[in-house]
Amino acid sequence: MEKASYKRLKGSGQFRQRLVLATLSSTAVVIEDIRADDTSPGLRLHEVSLLRLLEKISDDCTVEINETGTKLRYKPGVVMGGKHLVHDCGLSRSIGYFLEPLIVLGIFGKKPLSIRLKGITNDPKDPSVDVFRMVTLHMLKHFGVPQEGLQFKIESRGAPPLGGGEVVLDLPIVHDSLKATTWVDEGMVKSIRGVTFSTRVSPQMGNRMVYAARGIFNRFIPDVHIFTDHRSGPSGGNSPGYGLSLVAETTTGCLISADSAVCYSHGDNMDAIEDSEEKPDLMPPEDVGVQAASMLLGEIEQGGVVDSTHQGLLFLLCALCPPDVSKVRVGKLTPYGIETLRHIRDFLGVKFVIKPEPITNTVTLKCVGCGMRNLSRKIA
Amino acid sequence: ISRTMSRRNSNLMQLVYGPAESAVSLEEPNNSESDDSDDEDFFKPKGEMEKKLNHKSCSEHINLEDRSKFLNSQLKDWSNEDFIRSIRDRFVTGDWSKAAQR
Known part of the structure; x- marks a missing residue:
């Protein structure tokens, strides 16, 4: 070369x-x-x-x-995909960091992908695996990715710093190309769903988070269901931690998410924490619940068909569509979203038309897809 | 009104993609710099380094952490009545006719 x-x-x-x-x-x-x-x-x-x-x-x-x-x-x-793959994601970032690029590459593979990822399932930095299961995967269907063979299973959970979580992802491939979409109607929030996680702590933590979050939502909407997922033993990973992932579903099927988690940081000596009677204090579960609920309401206030975390993925999928017009609406553009738009222009030559809508304080973006086709399927 | 709309429109486009001319002018100082950055300025005074960093507008954030989750540092107190009223119509329990205008 x-x-x-x-x-x-x-x-x-x-x-x-x-x-x-x-x-x-x-x-x-x-x-x-x-x-x-x-x-x-x-x-x-x-x-x-x-x-x-x-x-x-x-x-x-x-x-x-x-x-x-x-x-x-x-x-x-060439992206091949394949079955029974295993990858250890390490402990410096959570599995959410790896899932985001993986799903975009996986759907353009030669064969469907089935992979087991090991590492940290929930942490404060990256989107949790629960948000991925409840929101990210559902975004794909707006772009015509087949729903058969799309599966995500959380086998065990792991909080930082020692992880120990495992998830299995089954991803189908797109047979020719994605479908361009017009996705601007954000609708009204009709229900709120969520799931807590707690590993190696008292199972009561989950209920305390749910109680606090419900207290906030009660002023807005009655249809709130938050499940608790307490893990103990081997399926609870190696470190204590707890957190909450929330999803608001709208009348038009948009999913807006927020999540928060608390855990011990990498610097803390885990052995010392296990042994000593007095552990350093984590944020109380009530505060975690209120924090996640406030984040979700903040996202709802912004508007748009996706939350701020998923802007980058949304733009990327739009740009990978066949040469038809896609139109989407988001709230305020995030720095990550803006960087994504620049990289899409540099690599794919797709430039979005970005139009602010002052009445709703949202932004609509239009683009003509680059005509990406699943070529790896055809080769050999 | 349509005029201000179009101006705001192009502003946002410029914010994301940058004005068309400046992309070219940014390239030039980079080129000239690489020409004369041989061994004589291997050691640079610290202040000069910083000046150079400021000069290249993009260099301070090329090593930004790669994370999609957007953290809003200040969360609002959503038990406040004013805030509650401000997003009341984003829920099915709110006013449907107002929401239809969006």
Whole structure:
């Protein structure tokens, strides 16, 4: 390969989207200056793990990293998919970090993907696996991804810092291409659903979170059901933690989510915590419940057909549609969403028409898809 | 009104994609810099480094953490009556005719 054919990028930002877009558009990339000025320069463990995952699901892709890890050369191959794959996501980011790029690549694979991911299921940084199950997967159906073979199972949970959770994802492939969508009607919130998780703590924590969250929602809507999922023993992972994921469903079938979780951070010595009588205090479950509920109401206030977490994925799916017009509505654009729009333009050449709507304080985006087809299915 | 609308429209487009000309002008200082950044300025005074960083408008956030979850630092107190009223019509229990205008 001659050098000229590589697309040159800088920095560690938007790492996942760069790899996803590079793979889908078959563009080889060189990323330089990855945390070059940082006290610990180079790629992080979860980024290396993501590259290993890409190697696992695709054929003929090459990854080269220099000695300090500040430079990466990635030549994408063909996404193959496959069954009975296993990947250890490590403990530096949660499984949610890996699921987001995985579903976009998986649906453009040669064969349906079935993979078991191990690591952290719920943490404060990334969307929880519950939000993924209740919201993210349902976004795919708006773009014509077949629902048969779409399955997600949380076998055990794991909170940071030691993880120990396991999930199984079954993902179908799109047979030709996605379908462009007009998705602007956000509707009215008709119900709120949710699930708590608690691992290696008192099972009462779940009920206390539910009680606090319900207290907030009672002023708005009666149809609130929040389930508790308490795990003990091996299915509860290796660390104590608890949290709450909430989803608001609207009359038009839009799903707006929010989640929060508390746990001990990586710096804490786990053995010391287990042994000593006095554990460092976590945020009380009542506060976690109120926090998650407030976040959800904040998302509802913003409007839009998806919440702020899913903006990036929404834009990406729109851009990957066949050359028809897609139209979507979101609340305020997030920094992550804006970066996604820029990367979509750079890799796929798709530029959105962005129009603010002052009456509702929302933004509508229109684009003509790049005509991505599932080519890997046809090869061989 | 339509004029202000179109101006706001292009502002948001510019916010995301940047004005068309500046993308070109940003390239040039980068090029000239790589030419003269041989061994003599391997050691740079700290202040100069910072100046350079400020010069390249995008460089401060190229190493931003990659996370899709958007954390709103200030959460509103949703037990407050005013806030409750402000999103009342976003629920089926609110006023349907107002919601239809959205």
